[in-house]
Amino acid sequence: SKKAFIFDLDGVVVDTAKFHFVAWQRLAVSLGINFTEEENEQLKGVSRVRSLEKILKWGNKEIDQKTFEEKLIQKNEEYLEMVETLTQEDILPGVHDFLLRLRESEQPIALGSASKNARPILKKLGIYDLFDAIVDGTDVSKAKPDPEVFLNACQLLNMPAKNAVVFEDSIAGVQAANNAGMISIGLGDQKNLSEADEVFESFLEMPTDYQHQLLNK
Ligand code: B16
Numbered sequence: 001s002k003k004a005f006i007f008d009l010d011g012v013v014v015d016t017a018k019f020h021f022v023a024w025q026r027l028a029v030s031l032g033i034n035f036t037e038e039e040n041e042q043l044k045g046v047s048r049v050r051s052l053e054k055i056l057k058w059g060n061k062e063i064d065q066k067t068f069e070e071k072l073i074q075k076n077e078e079y080l081e082m083v084e085t086l087t088q089e090d091i092l093p094g095v096h097d098f099l100l101r102l103r104e105s106e107q108p109i110a111l112g113s114a115s116k117n118a119r120p121i122l123k124k125l126g127i128y129d130l131f132d133a134i135v136d137g138t139d140v141s142k143a144k145p146d147p148e149v150f151l152n153a154c155q156l157l158n159m160p161a162k163n164a165v166v167f168e169d170s171i172a173g174v175q176a177a178n179n180a181g182m183i184s185i186g187l188g189d190q191k192n193l194s195e196a197d198e199v200f201e202s203f204l205e206m207p208t209d210y211q212h213q214l215l216n217k
């Protein structure tokens with residue numbers, strides 16, 4: 001029977017975390033805050049506004065509302081400049097083939113991301129048209145681990161949540177899928193993602209028989 005296949009964007013389809021890191025670090029430096037790669041890890045799946053709040057808290061800094069908004073605009077402009085350099089080669093290993101396989105077997109595909117830049121990024125990567133539905137940071141009000149983003153995706157695909165499979169690289173994202181009663185598949189480190197139903201290092205590590213099972217069950 002058919003399933004809904006829902007993909008997170010950053011860390012699942014493409015590695016934009018490195019761009020976010022550079023842009024956040026520039027912002028932190030401009031405020032005299034030291035921002036590390038470990039801290040950047042904790043911003044995965046976290047919204048733009050919430051990310052800046054966290055950075056300010058870690059750096060023990062307070063800024064007024066106007067500066068806060070200016071800094072966010074600047075961060076996003078720098079991030080988008082780096083996004084401009086993305087090509088199809090930046091799609092994470094195995095993802096493109098897997099998407100094509102899903103389309104061949106006419107399985108519904110959605111994107112479920114916290115990013116407000118999801119649409120331009122998918123267009124840059126040349127895979128926008130492979131998605132039947134896109135739910136991103138411009139469509140949802142409650143952040144992961146709230147299941148809103150994935151439930152909205154199912155609604156757009158006209159599929160029940162219990163028939164949905166979610167691919168996620170963040171703990172909050174795995175929890176969001178679990179909270180929605182969906183099958184959660186973690187991509188990345190087993191240690192971080194132990195709450196997921198299955199974890200693979202990348203799509204290349206997903207065994208063929210497991211893929212068949214997903215597609216046919
Ligand atoms: P933007 P995902 C998330 O995307 C990123 O993991 C997170 O680092 C980022 O801050 C957030 O999107 C917001 O992105 O600034 O582009 O709106 O992993 O949910 O696809």
Ligand code: MG
Pocket residue numbers: 008009010011012044045168169170173
């Ligand atoms: Mg992610």
